Amino acid sequence: MAIREMEEMTVKNFEVFNGDITSPKGFQASGVHIGIKKKKKDMTLIASDVLAEAAGVFTTNKVCAAPVLVSKENIKAGKIQAVIVNSGNANACTGEEGYENALKMTKVTAEALHIDPSHVIVASTGIIGVPLPMDTILPGIKKAAKALSPDGGEAAAEAILTTDTIDKKIAVEVEIDGKKVTIGGIAKGSGMIHPNMATMLSFITTDAKVEGEFLQELLKTTSDKTYNMITVDGDTSTNDMVCVMANGMAKNTALNQEHPEAQKFIEAFYYVNEYLAKKIVQDGEGATKFIEVEVINSRSFKEAQTVAKSILSSNLVKTAFFGEDGNWGRILCSIGYSGAEFEVNEIEVFLGNKDKMIKIVENGQGTGFSEEVMEKLLKSKKLKIMVDLKTGTESAKGWGCDLSYDYVKINGAYRT
The missing domain is CATH 3.60.70.12 (L-amino peptidase D-ALA esterase/amidase)
Structure with a gap:
């Protein structure tokens, strides 16, 4: 259909x-x-x-x-x-x-x-x-x-x-x-x-x-x-x-x-x-942040999906958001092991909210963005990561949340 x-x-x-x-x-x-x-x-x-x-x-x-x-x-x-x-x-x-x-x-x-x-x-x-x-x-x-x-x-x-x-x-x-x-x-x-x-x-x-x-x-x-x-x-x-x-x-x-x-x-x-x-996702156990990931210019929809899921599933990415740390290396790492085909020296990554997006990765490297501006941005309850693979024309979106102390508490005592 x-x-x-x-x-x-x-x-x-x-x-x-x-x-x-x-x-x-x-x-x-x-x-x-x-x-x-x-x-x-x-x-x-x-x-x-x-x-x-x-x-x-x-x-x-x-x-x-x-x-x-x-x-x-x-x-x-x-x-x-x-x-x-x-x-x-x-x-x-x-x-x-x-x-x-x-x-x-x-x-x-x-x-x-x-x-x-x-x-x-x-x-x-x-x-x-x-x-x-x-x-x-x-x-x-x-x-x-x-x-x-x-x-x-x-x-x-x-x-x-x-x-x-x-x-x-x-x-x-x-x-x-x-x-x-x-x-x-x-x-x-x-x-x-x-x-x-x-x-x-x-x-x-x-x-x-x-x-x-x-x-x-x-x-x-x-x-x-x-x-x-x-x-x-x-x-x-x-x-x-x-x-x-x-x-x-x-x-x-x-x-x-x-x-x-x-x-x-x-x-x-x-x-x-x-x-x-x-x-x-917004009701995720212990969640404090709602995260949207959009992957654009991928070779296929499936590959864009794979990259989005890889970022959202990374515990290191999720804990970084809980700590309000703009750790772009963790995001890039999760893209790297996703299995998608791309040239690392061409990829771009943006991080932000509905009001402002900051380019945090260009040509596979950090952009030297203002940590002070990023710190303020990461206090938002709803955040977005956008990844430009520059390998095609397909795109996909996914949604997740951060991983907090409360998640461990809730699941550590689930049966009791």
Whole structure:
């Protein structure tokens, strides 16, 4: 599918508002406390009034949690009507019992909603290696089903969180065929975040009518440029997934790559997912800085991606930002071991924020920039690195954060 470079998009074709997964027509959700956690909400249910076209992308970790295995199987037919999620327990590394428990979650959800179990996605997030407390989970599903509401999106966004400090939700409206089409999303993620994918869950709903093949390709392309371009700590989780449901209740002509207004939908869809991906990084465990890396003039998009990820994944780069130290040598070093092809004596690197960018590397060497100016600049909460490889015309962006003392504290005591 030919999808224009996402960097070219603008916001002019759609309206962003403070909504969530129940903003599109025909979706209900709930977020309830069932007892996996001591006090906080820990179960989310999302349901469409009608069977929806669906697509999903999942973790590449070979140590793959039971709910991921079940959901990958259920979504093969491209039709889903509900998503059940528990937080506080990942149901990962739990063997055959864990797989059977994930299946039970889909069956009990289906019974409560009077739908087919194969039309249910199941997700779990939390501590690895602990069996699910099914005596808590199964009645909890029934409680979540009773709590379903067209206004339940905010509670649902809260109930999927683990070490997150904020919920992550958004909605946009775009006009297709003269019809108002809405796309909403919620996500969780804070630590164990790294490309392909992260410790993250993201659920997208839309009332647009979309052909299944087009939806799956769009989700994959979008994920490659959003969720797979974020990193907090270099760890890829066992439970990650992004799932989208399109129930068609906006009654537009089915979207596919030939639809005359397909690009408008693509841009709006991309915006939702990029927003959620950035929110995950901004909420990185112990993070004090949000970092964007843009690589320009690369031989290929993949090579630009590789360089961006290499910089964002470098613990030396990340700790330098935490210490507000403009250590350009660490940035250049991380580019050097990325595997990209370039001439070091031609490369340029810039560092700055939305107001000012300073060239810190030219011809492979430091530029002798003012340390005083750099010190002030690095106090910004949002920073940007731009790398000009001067080998081609392709570009890519990625997002990450610094690595602080608090990250160690949070993860050192995660189970206790």
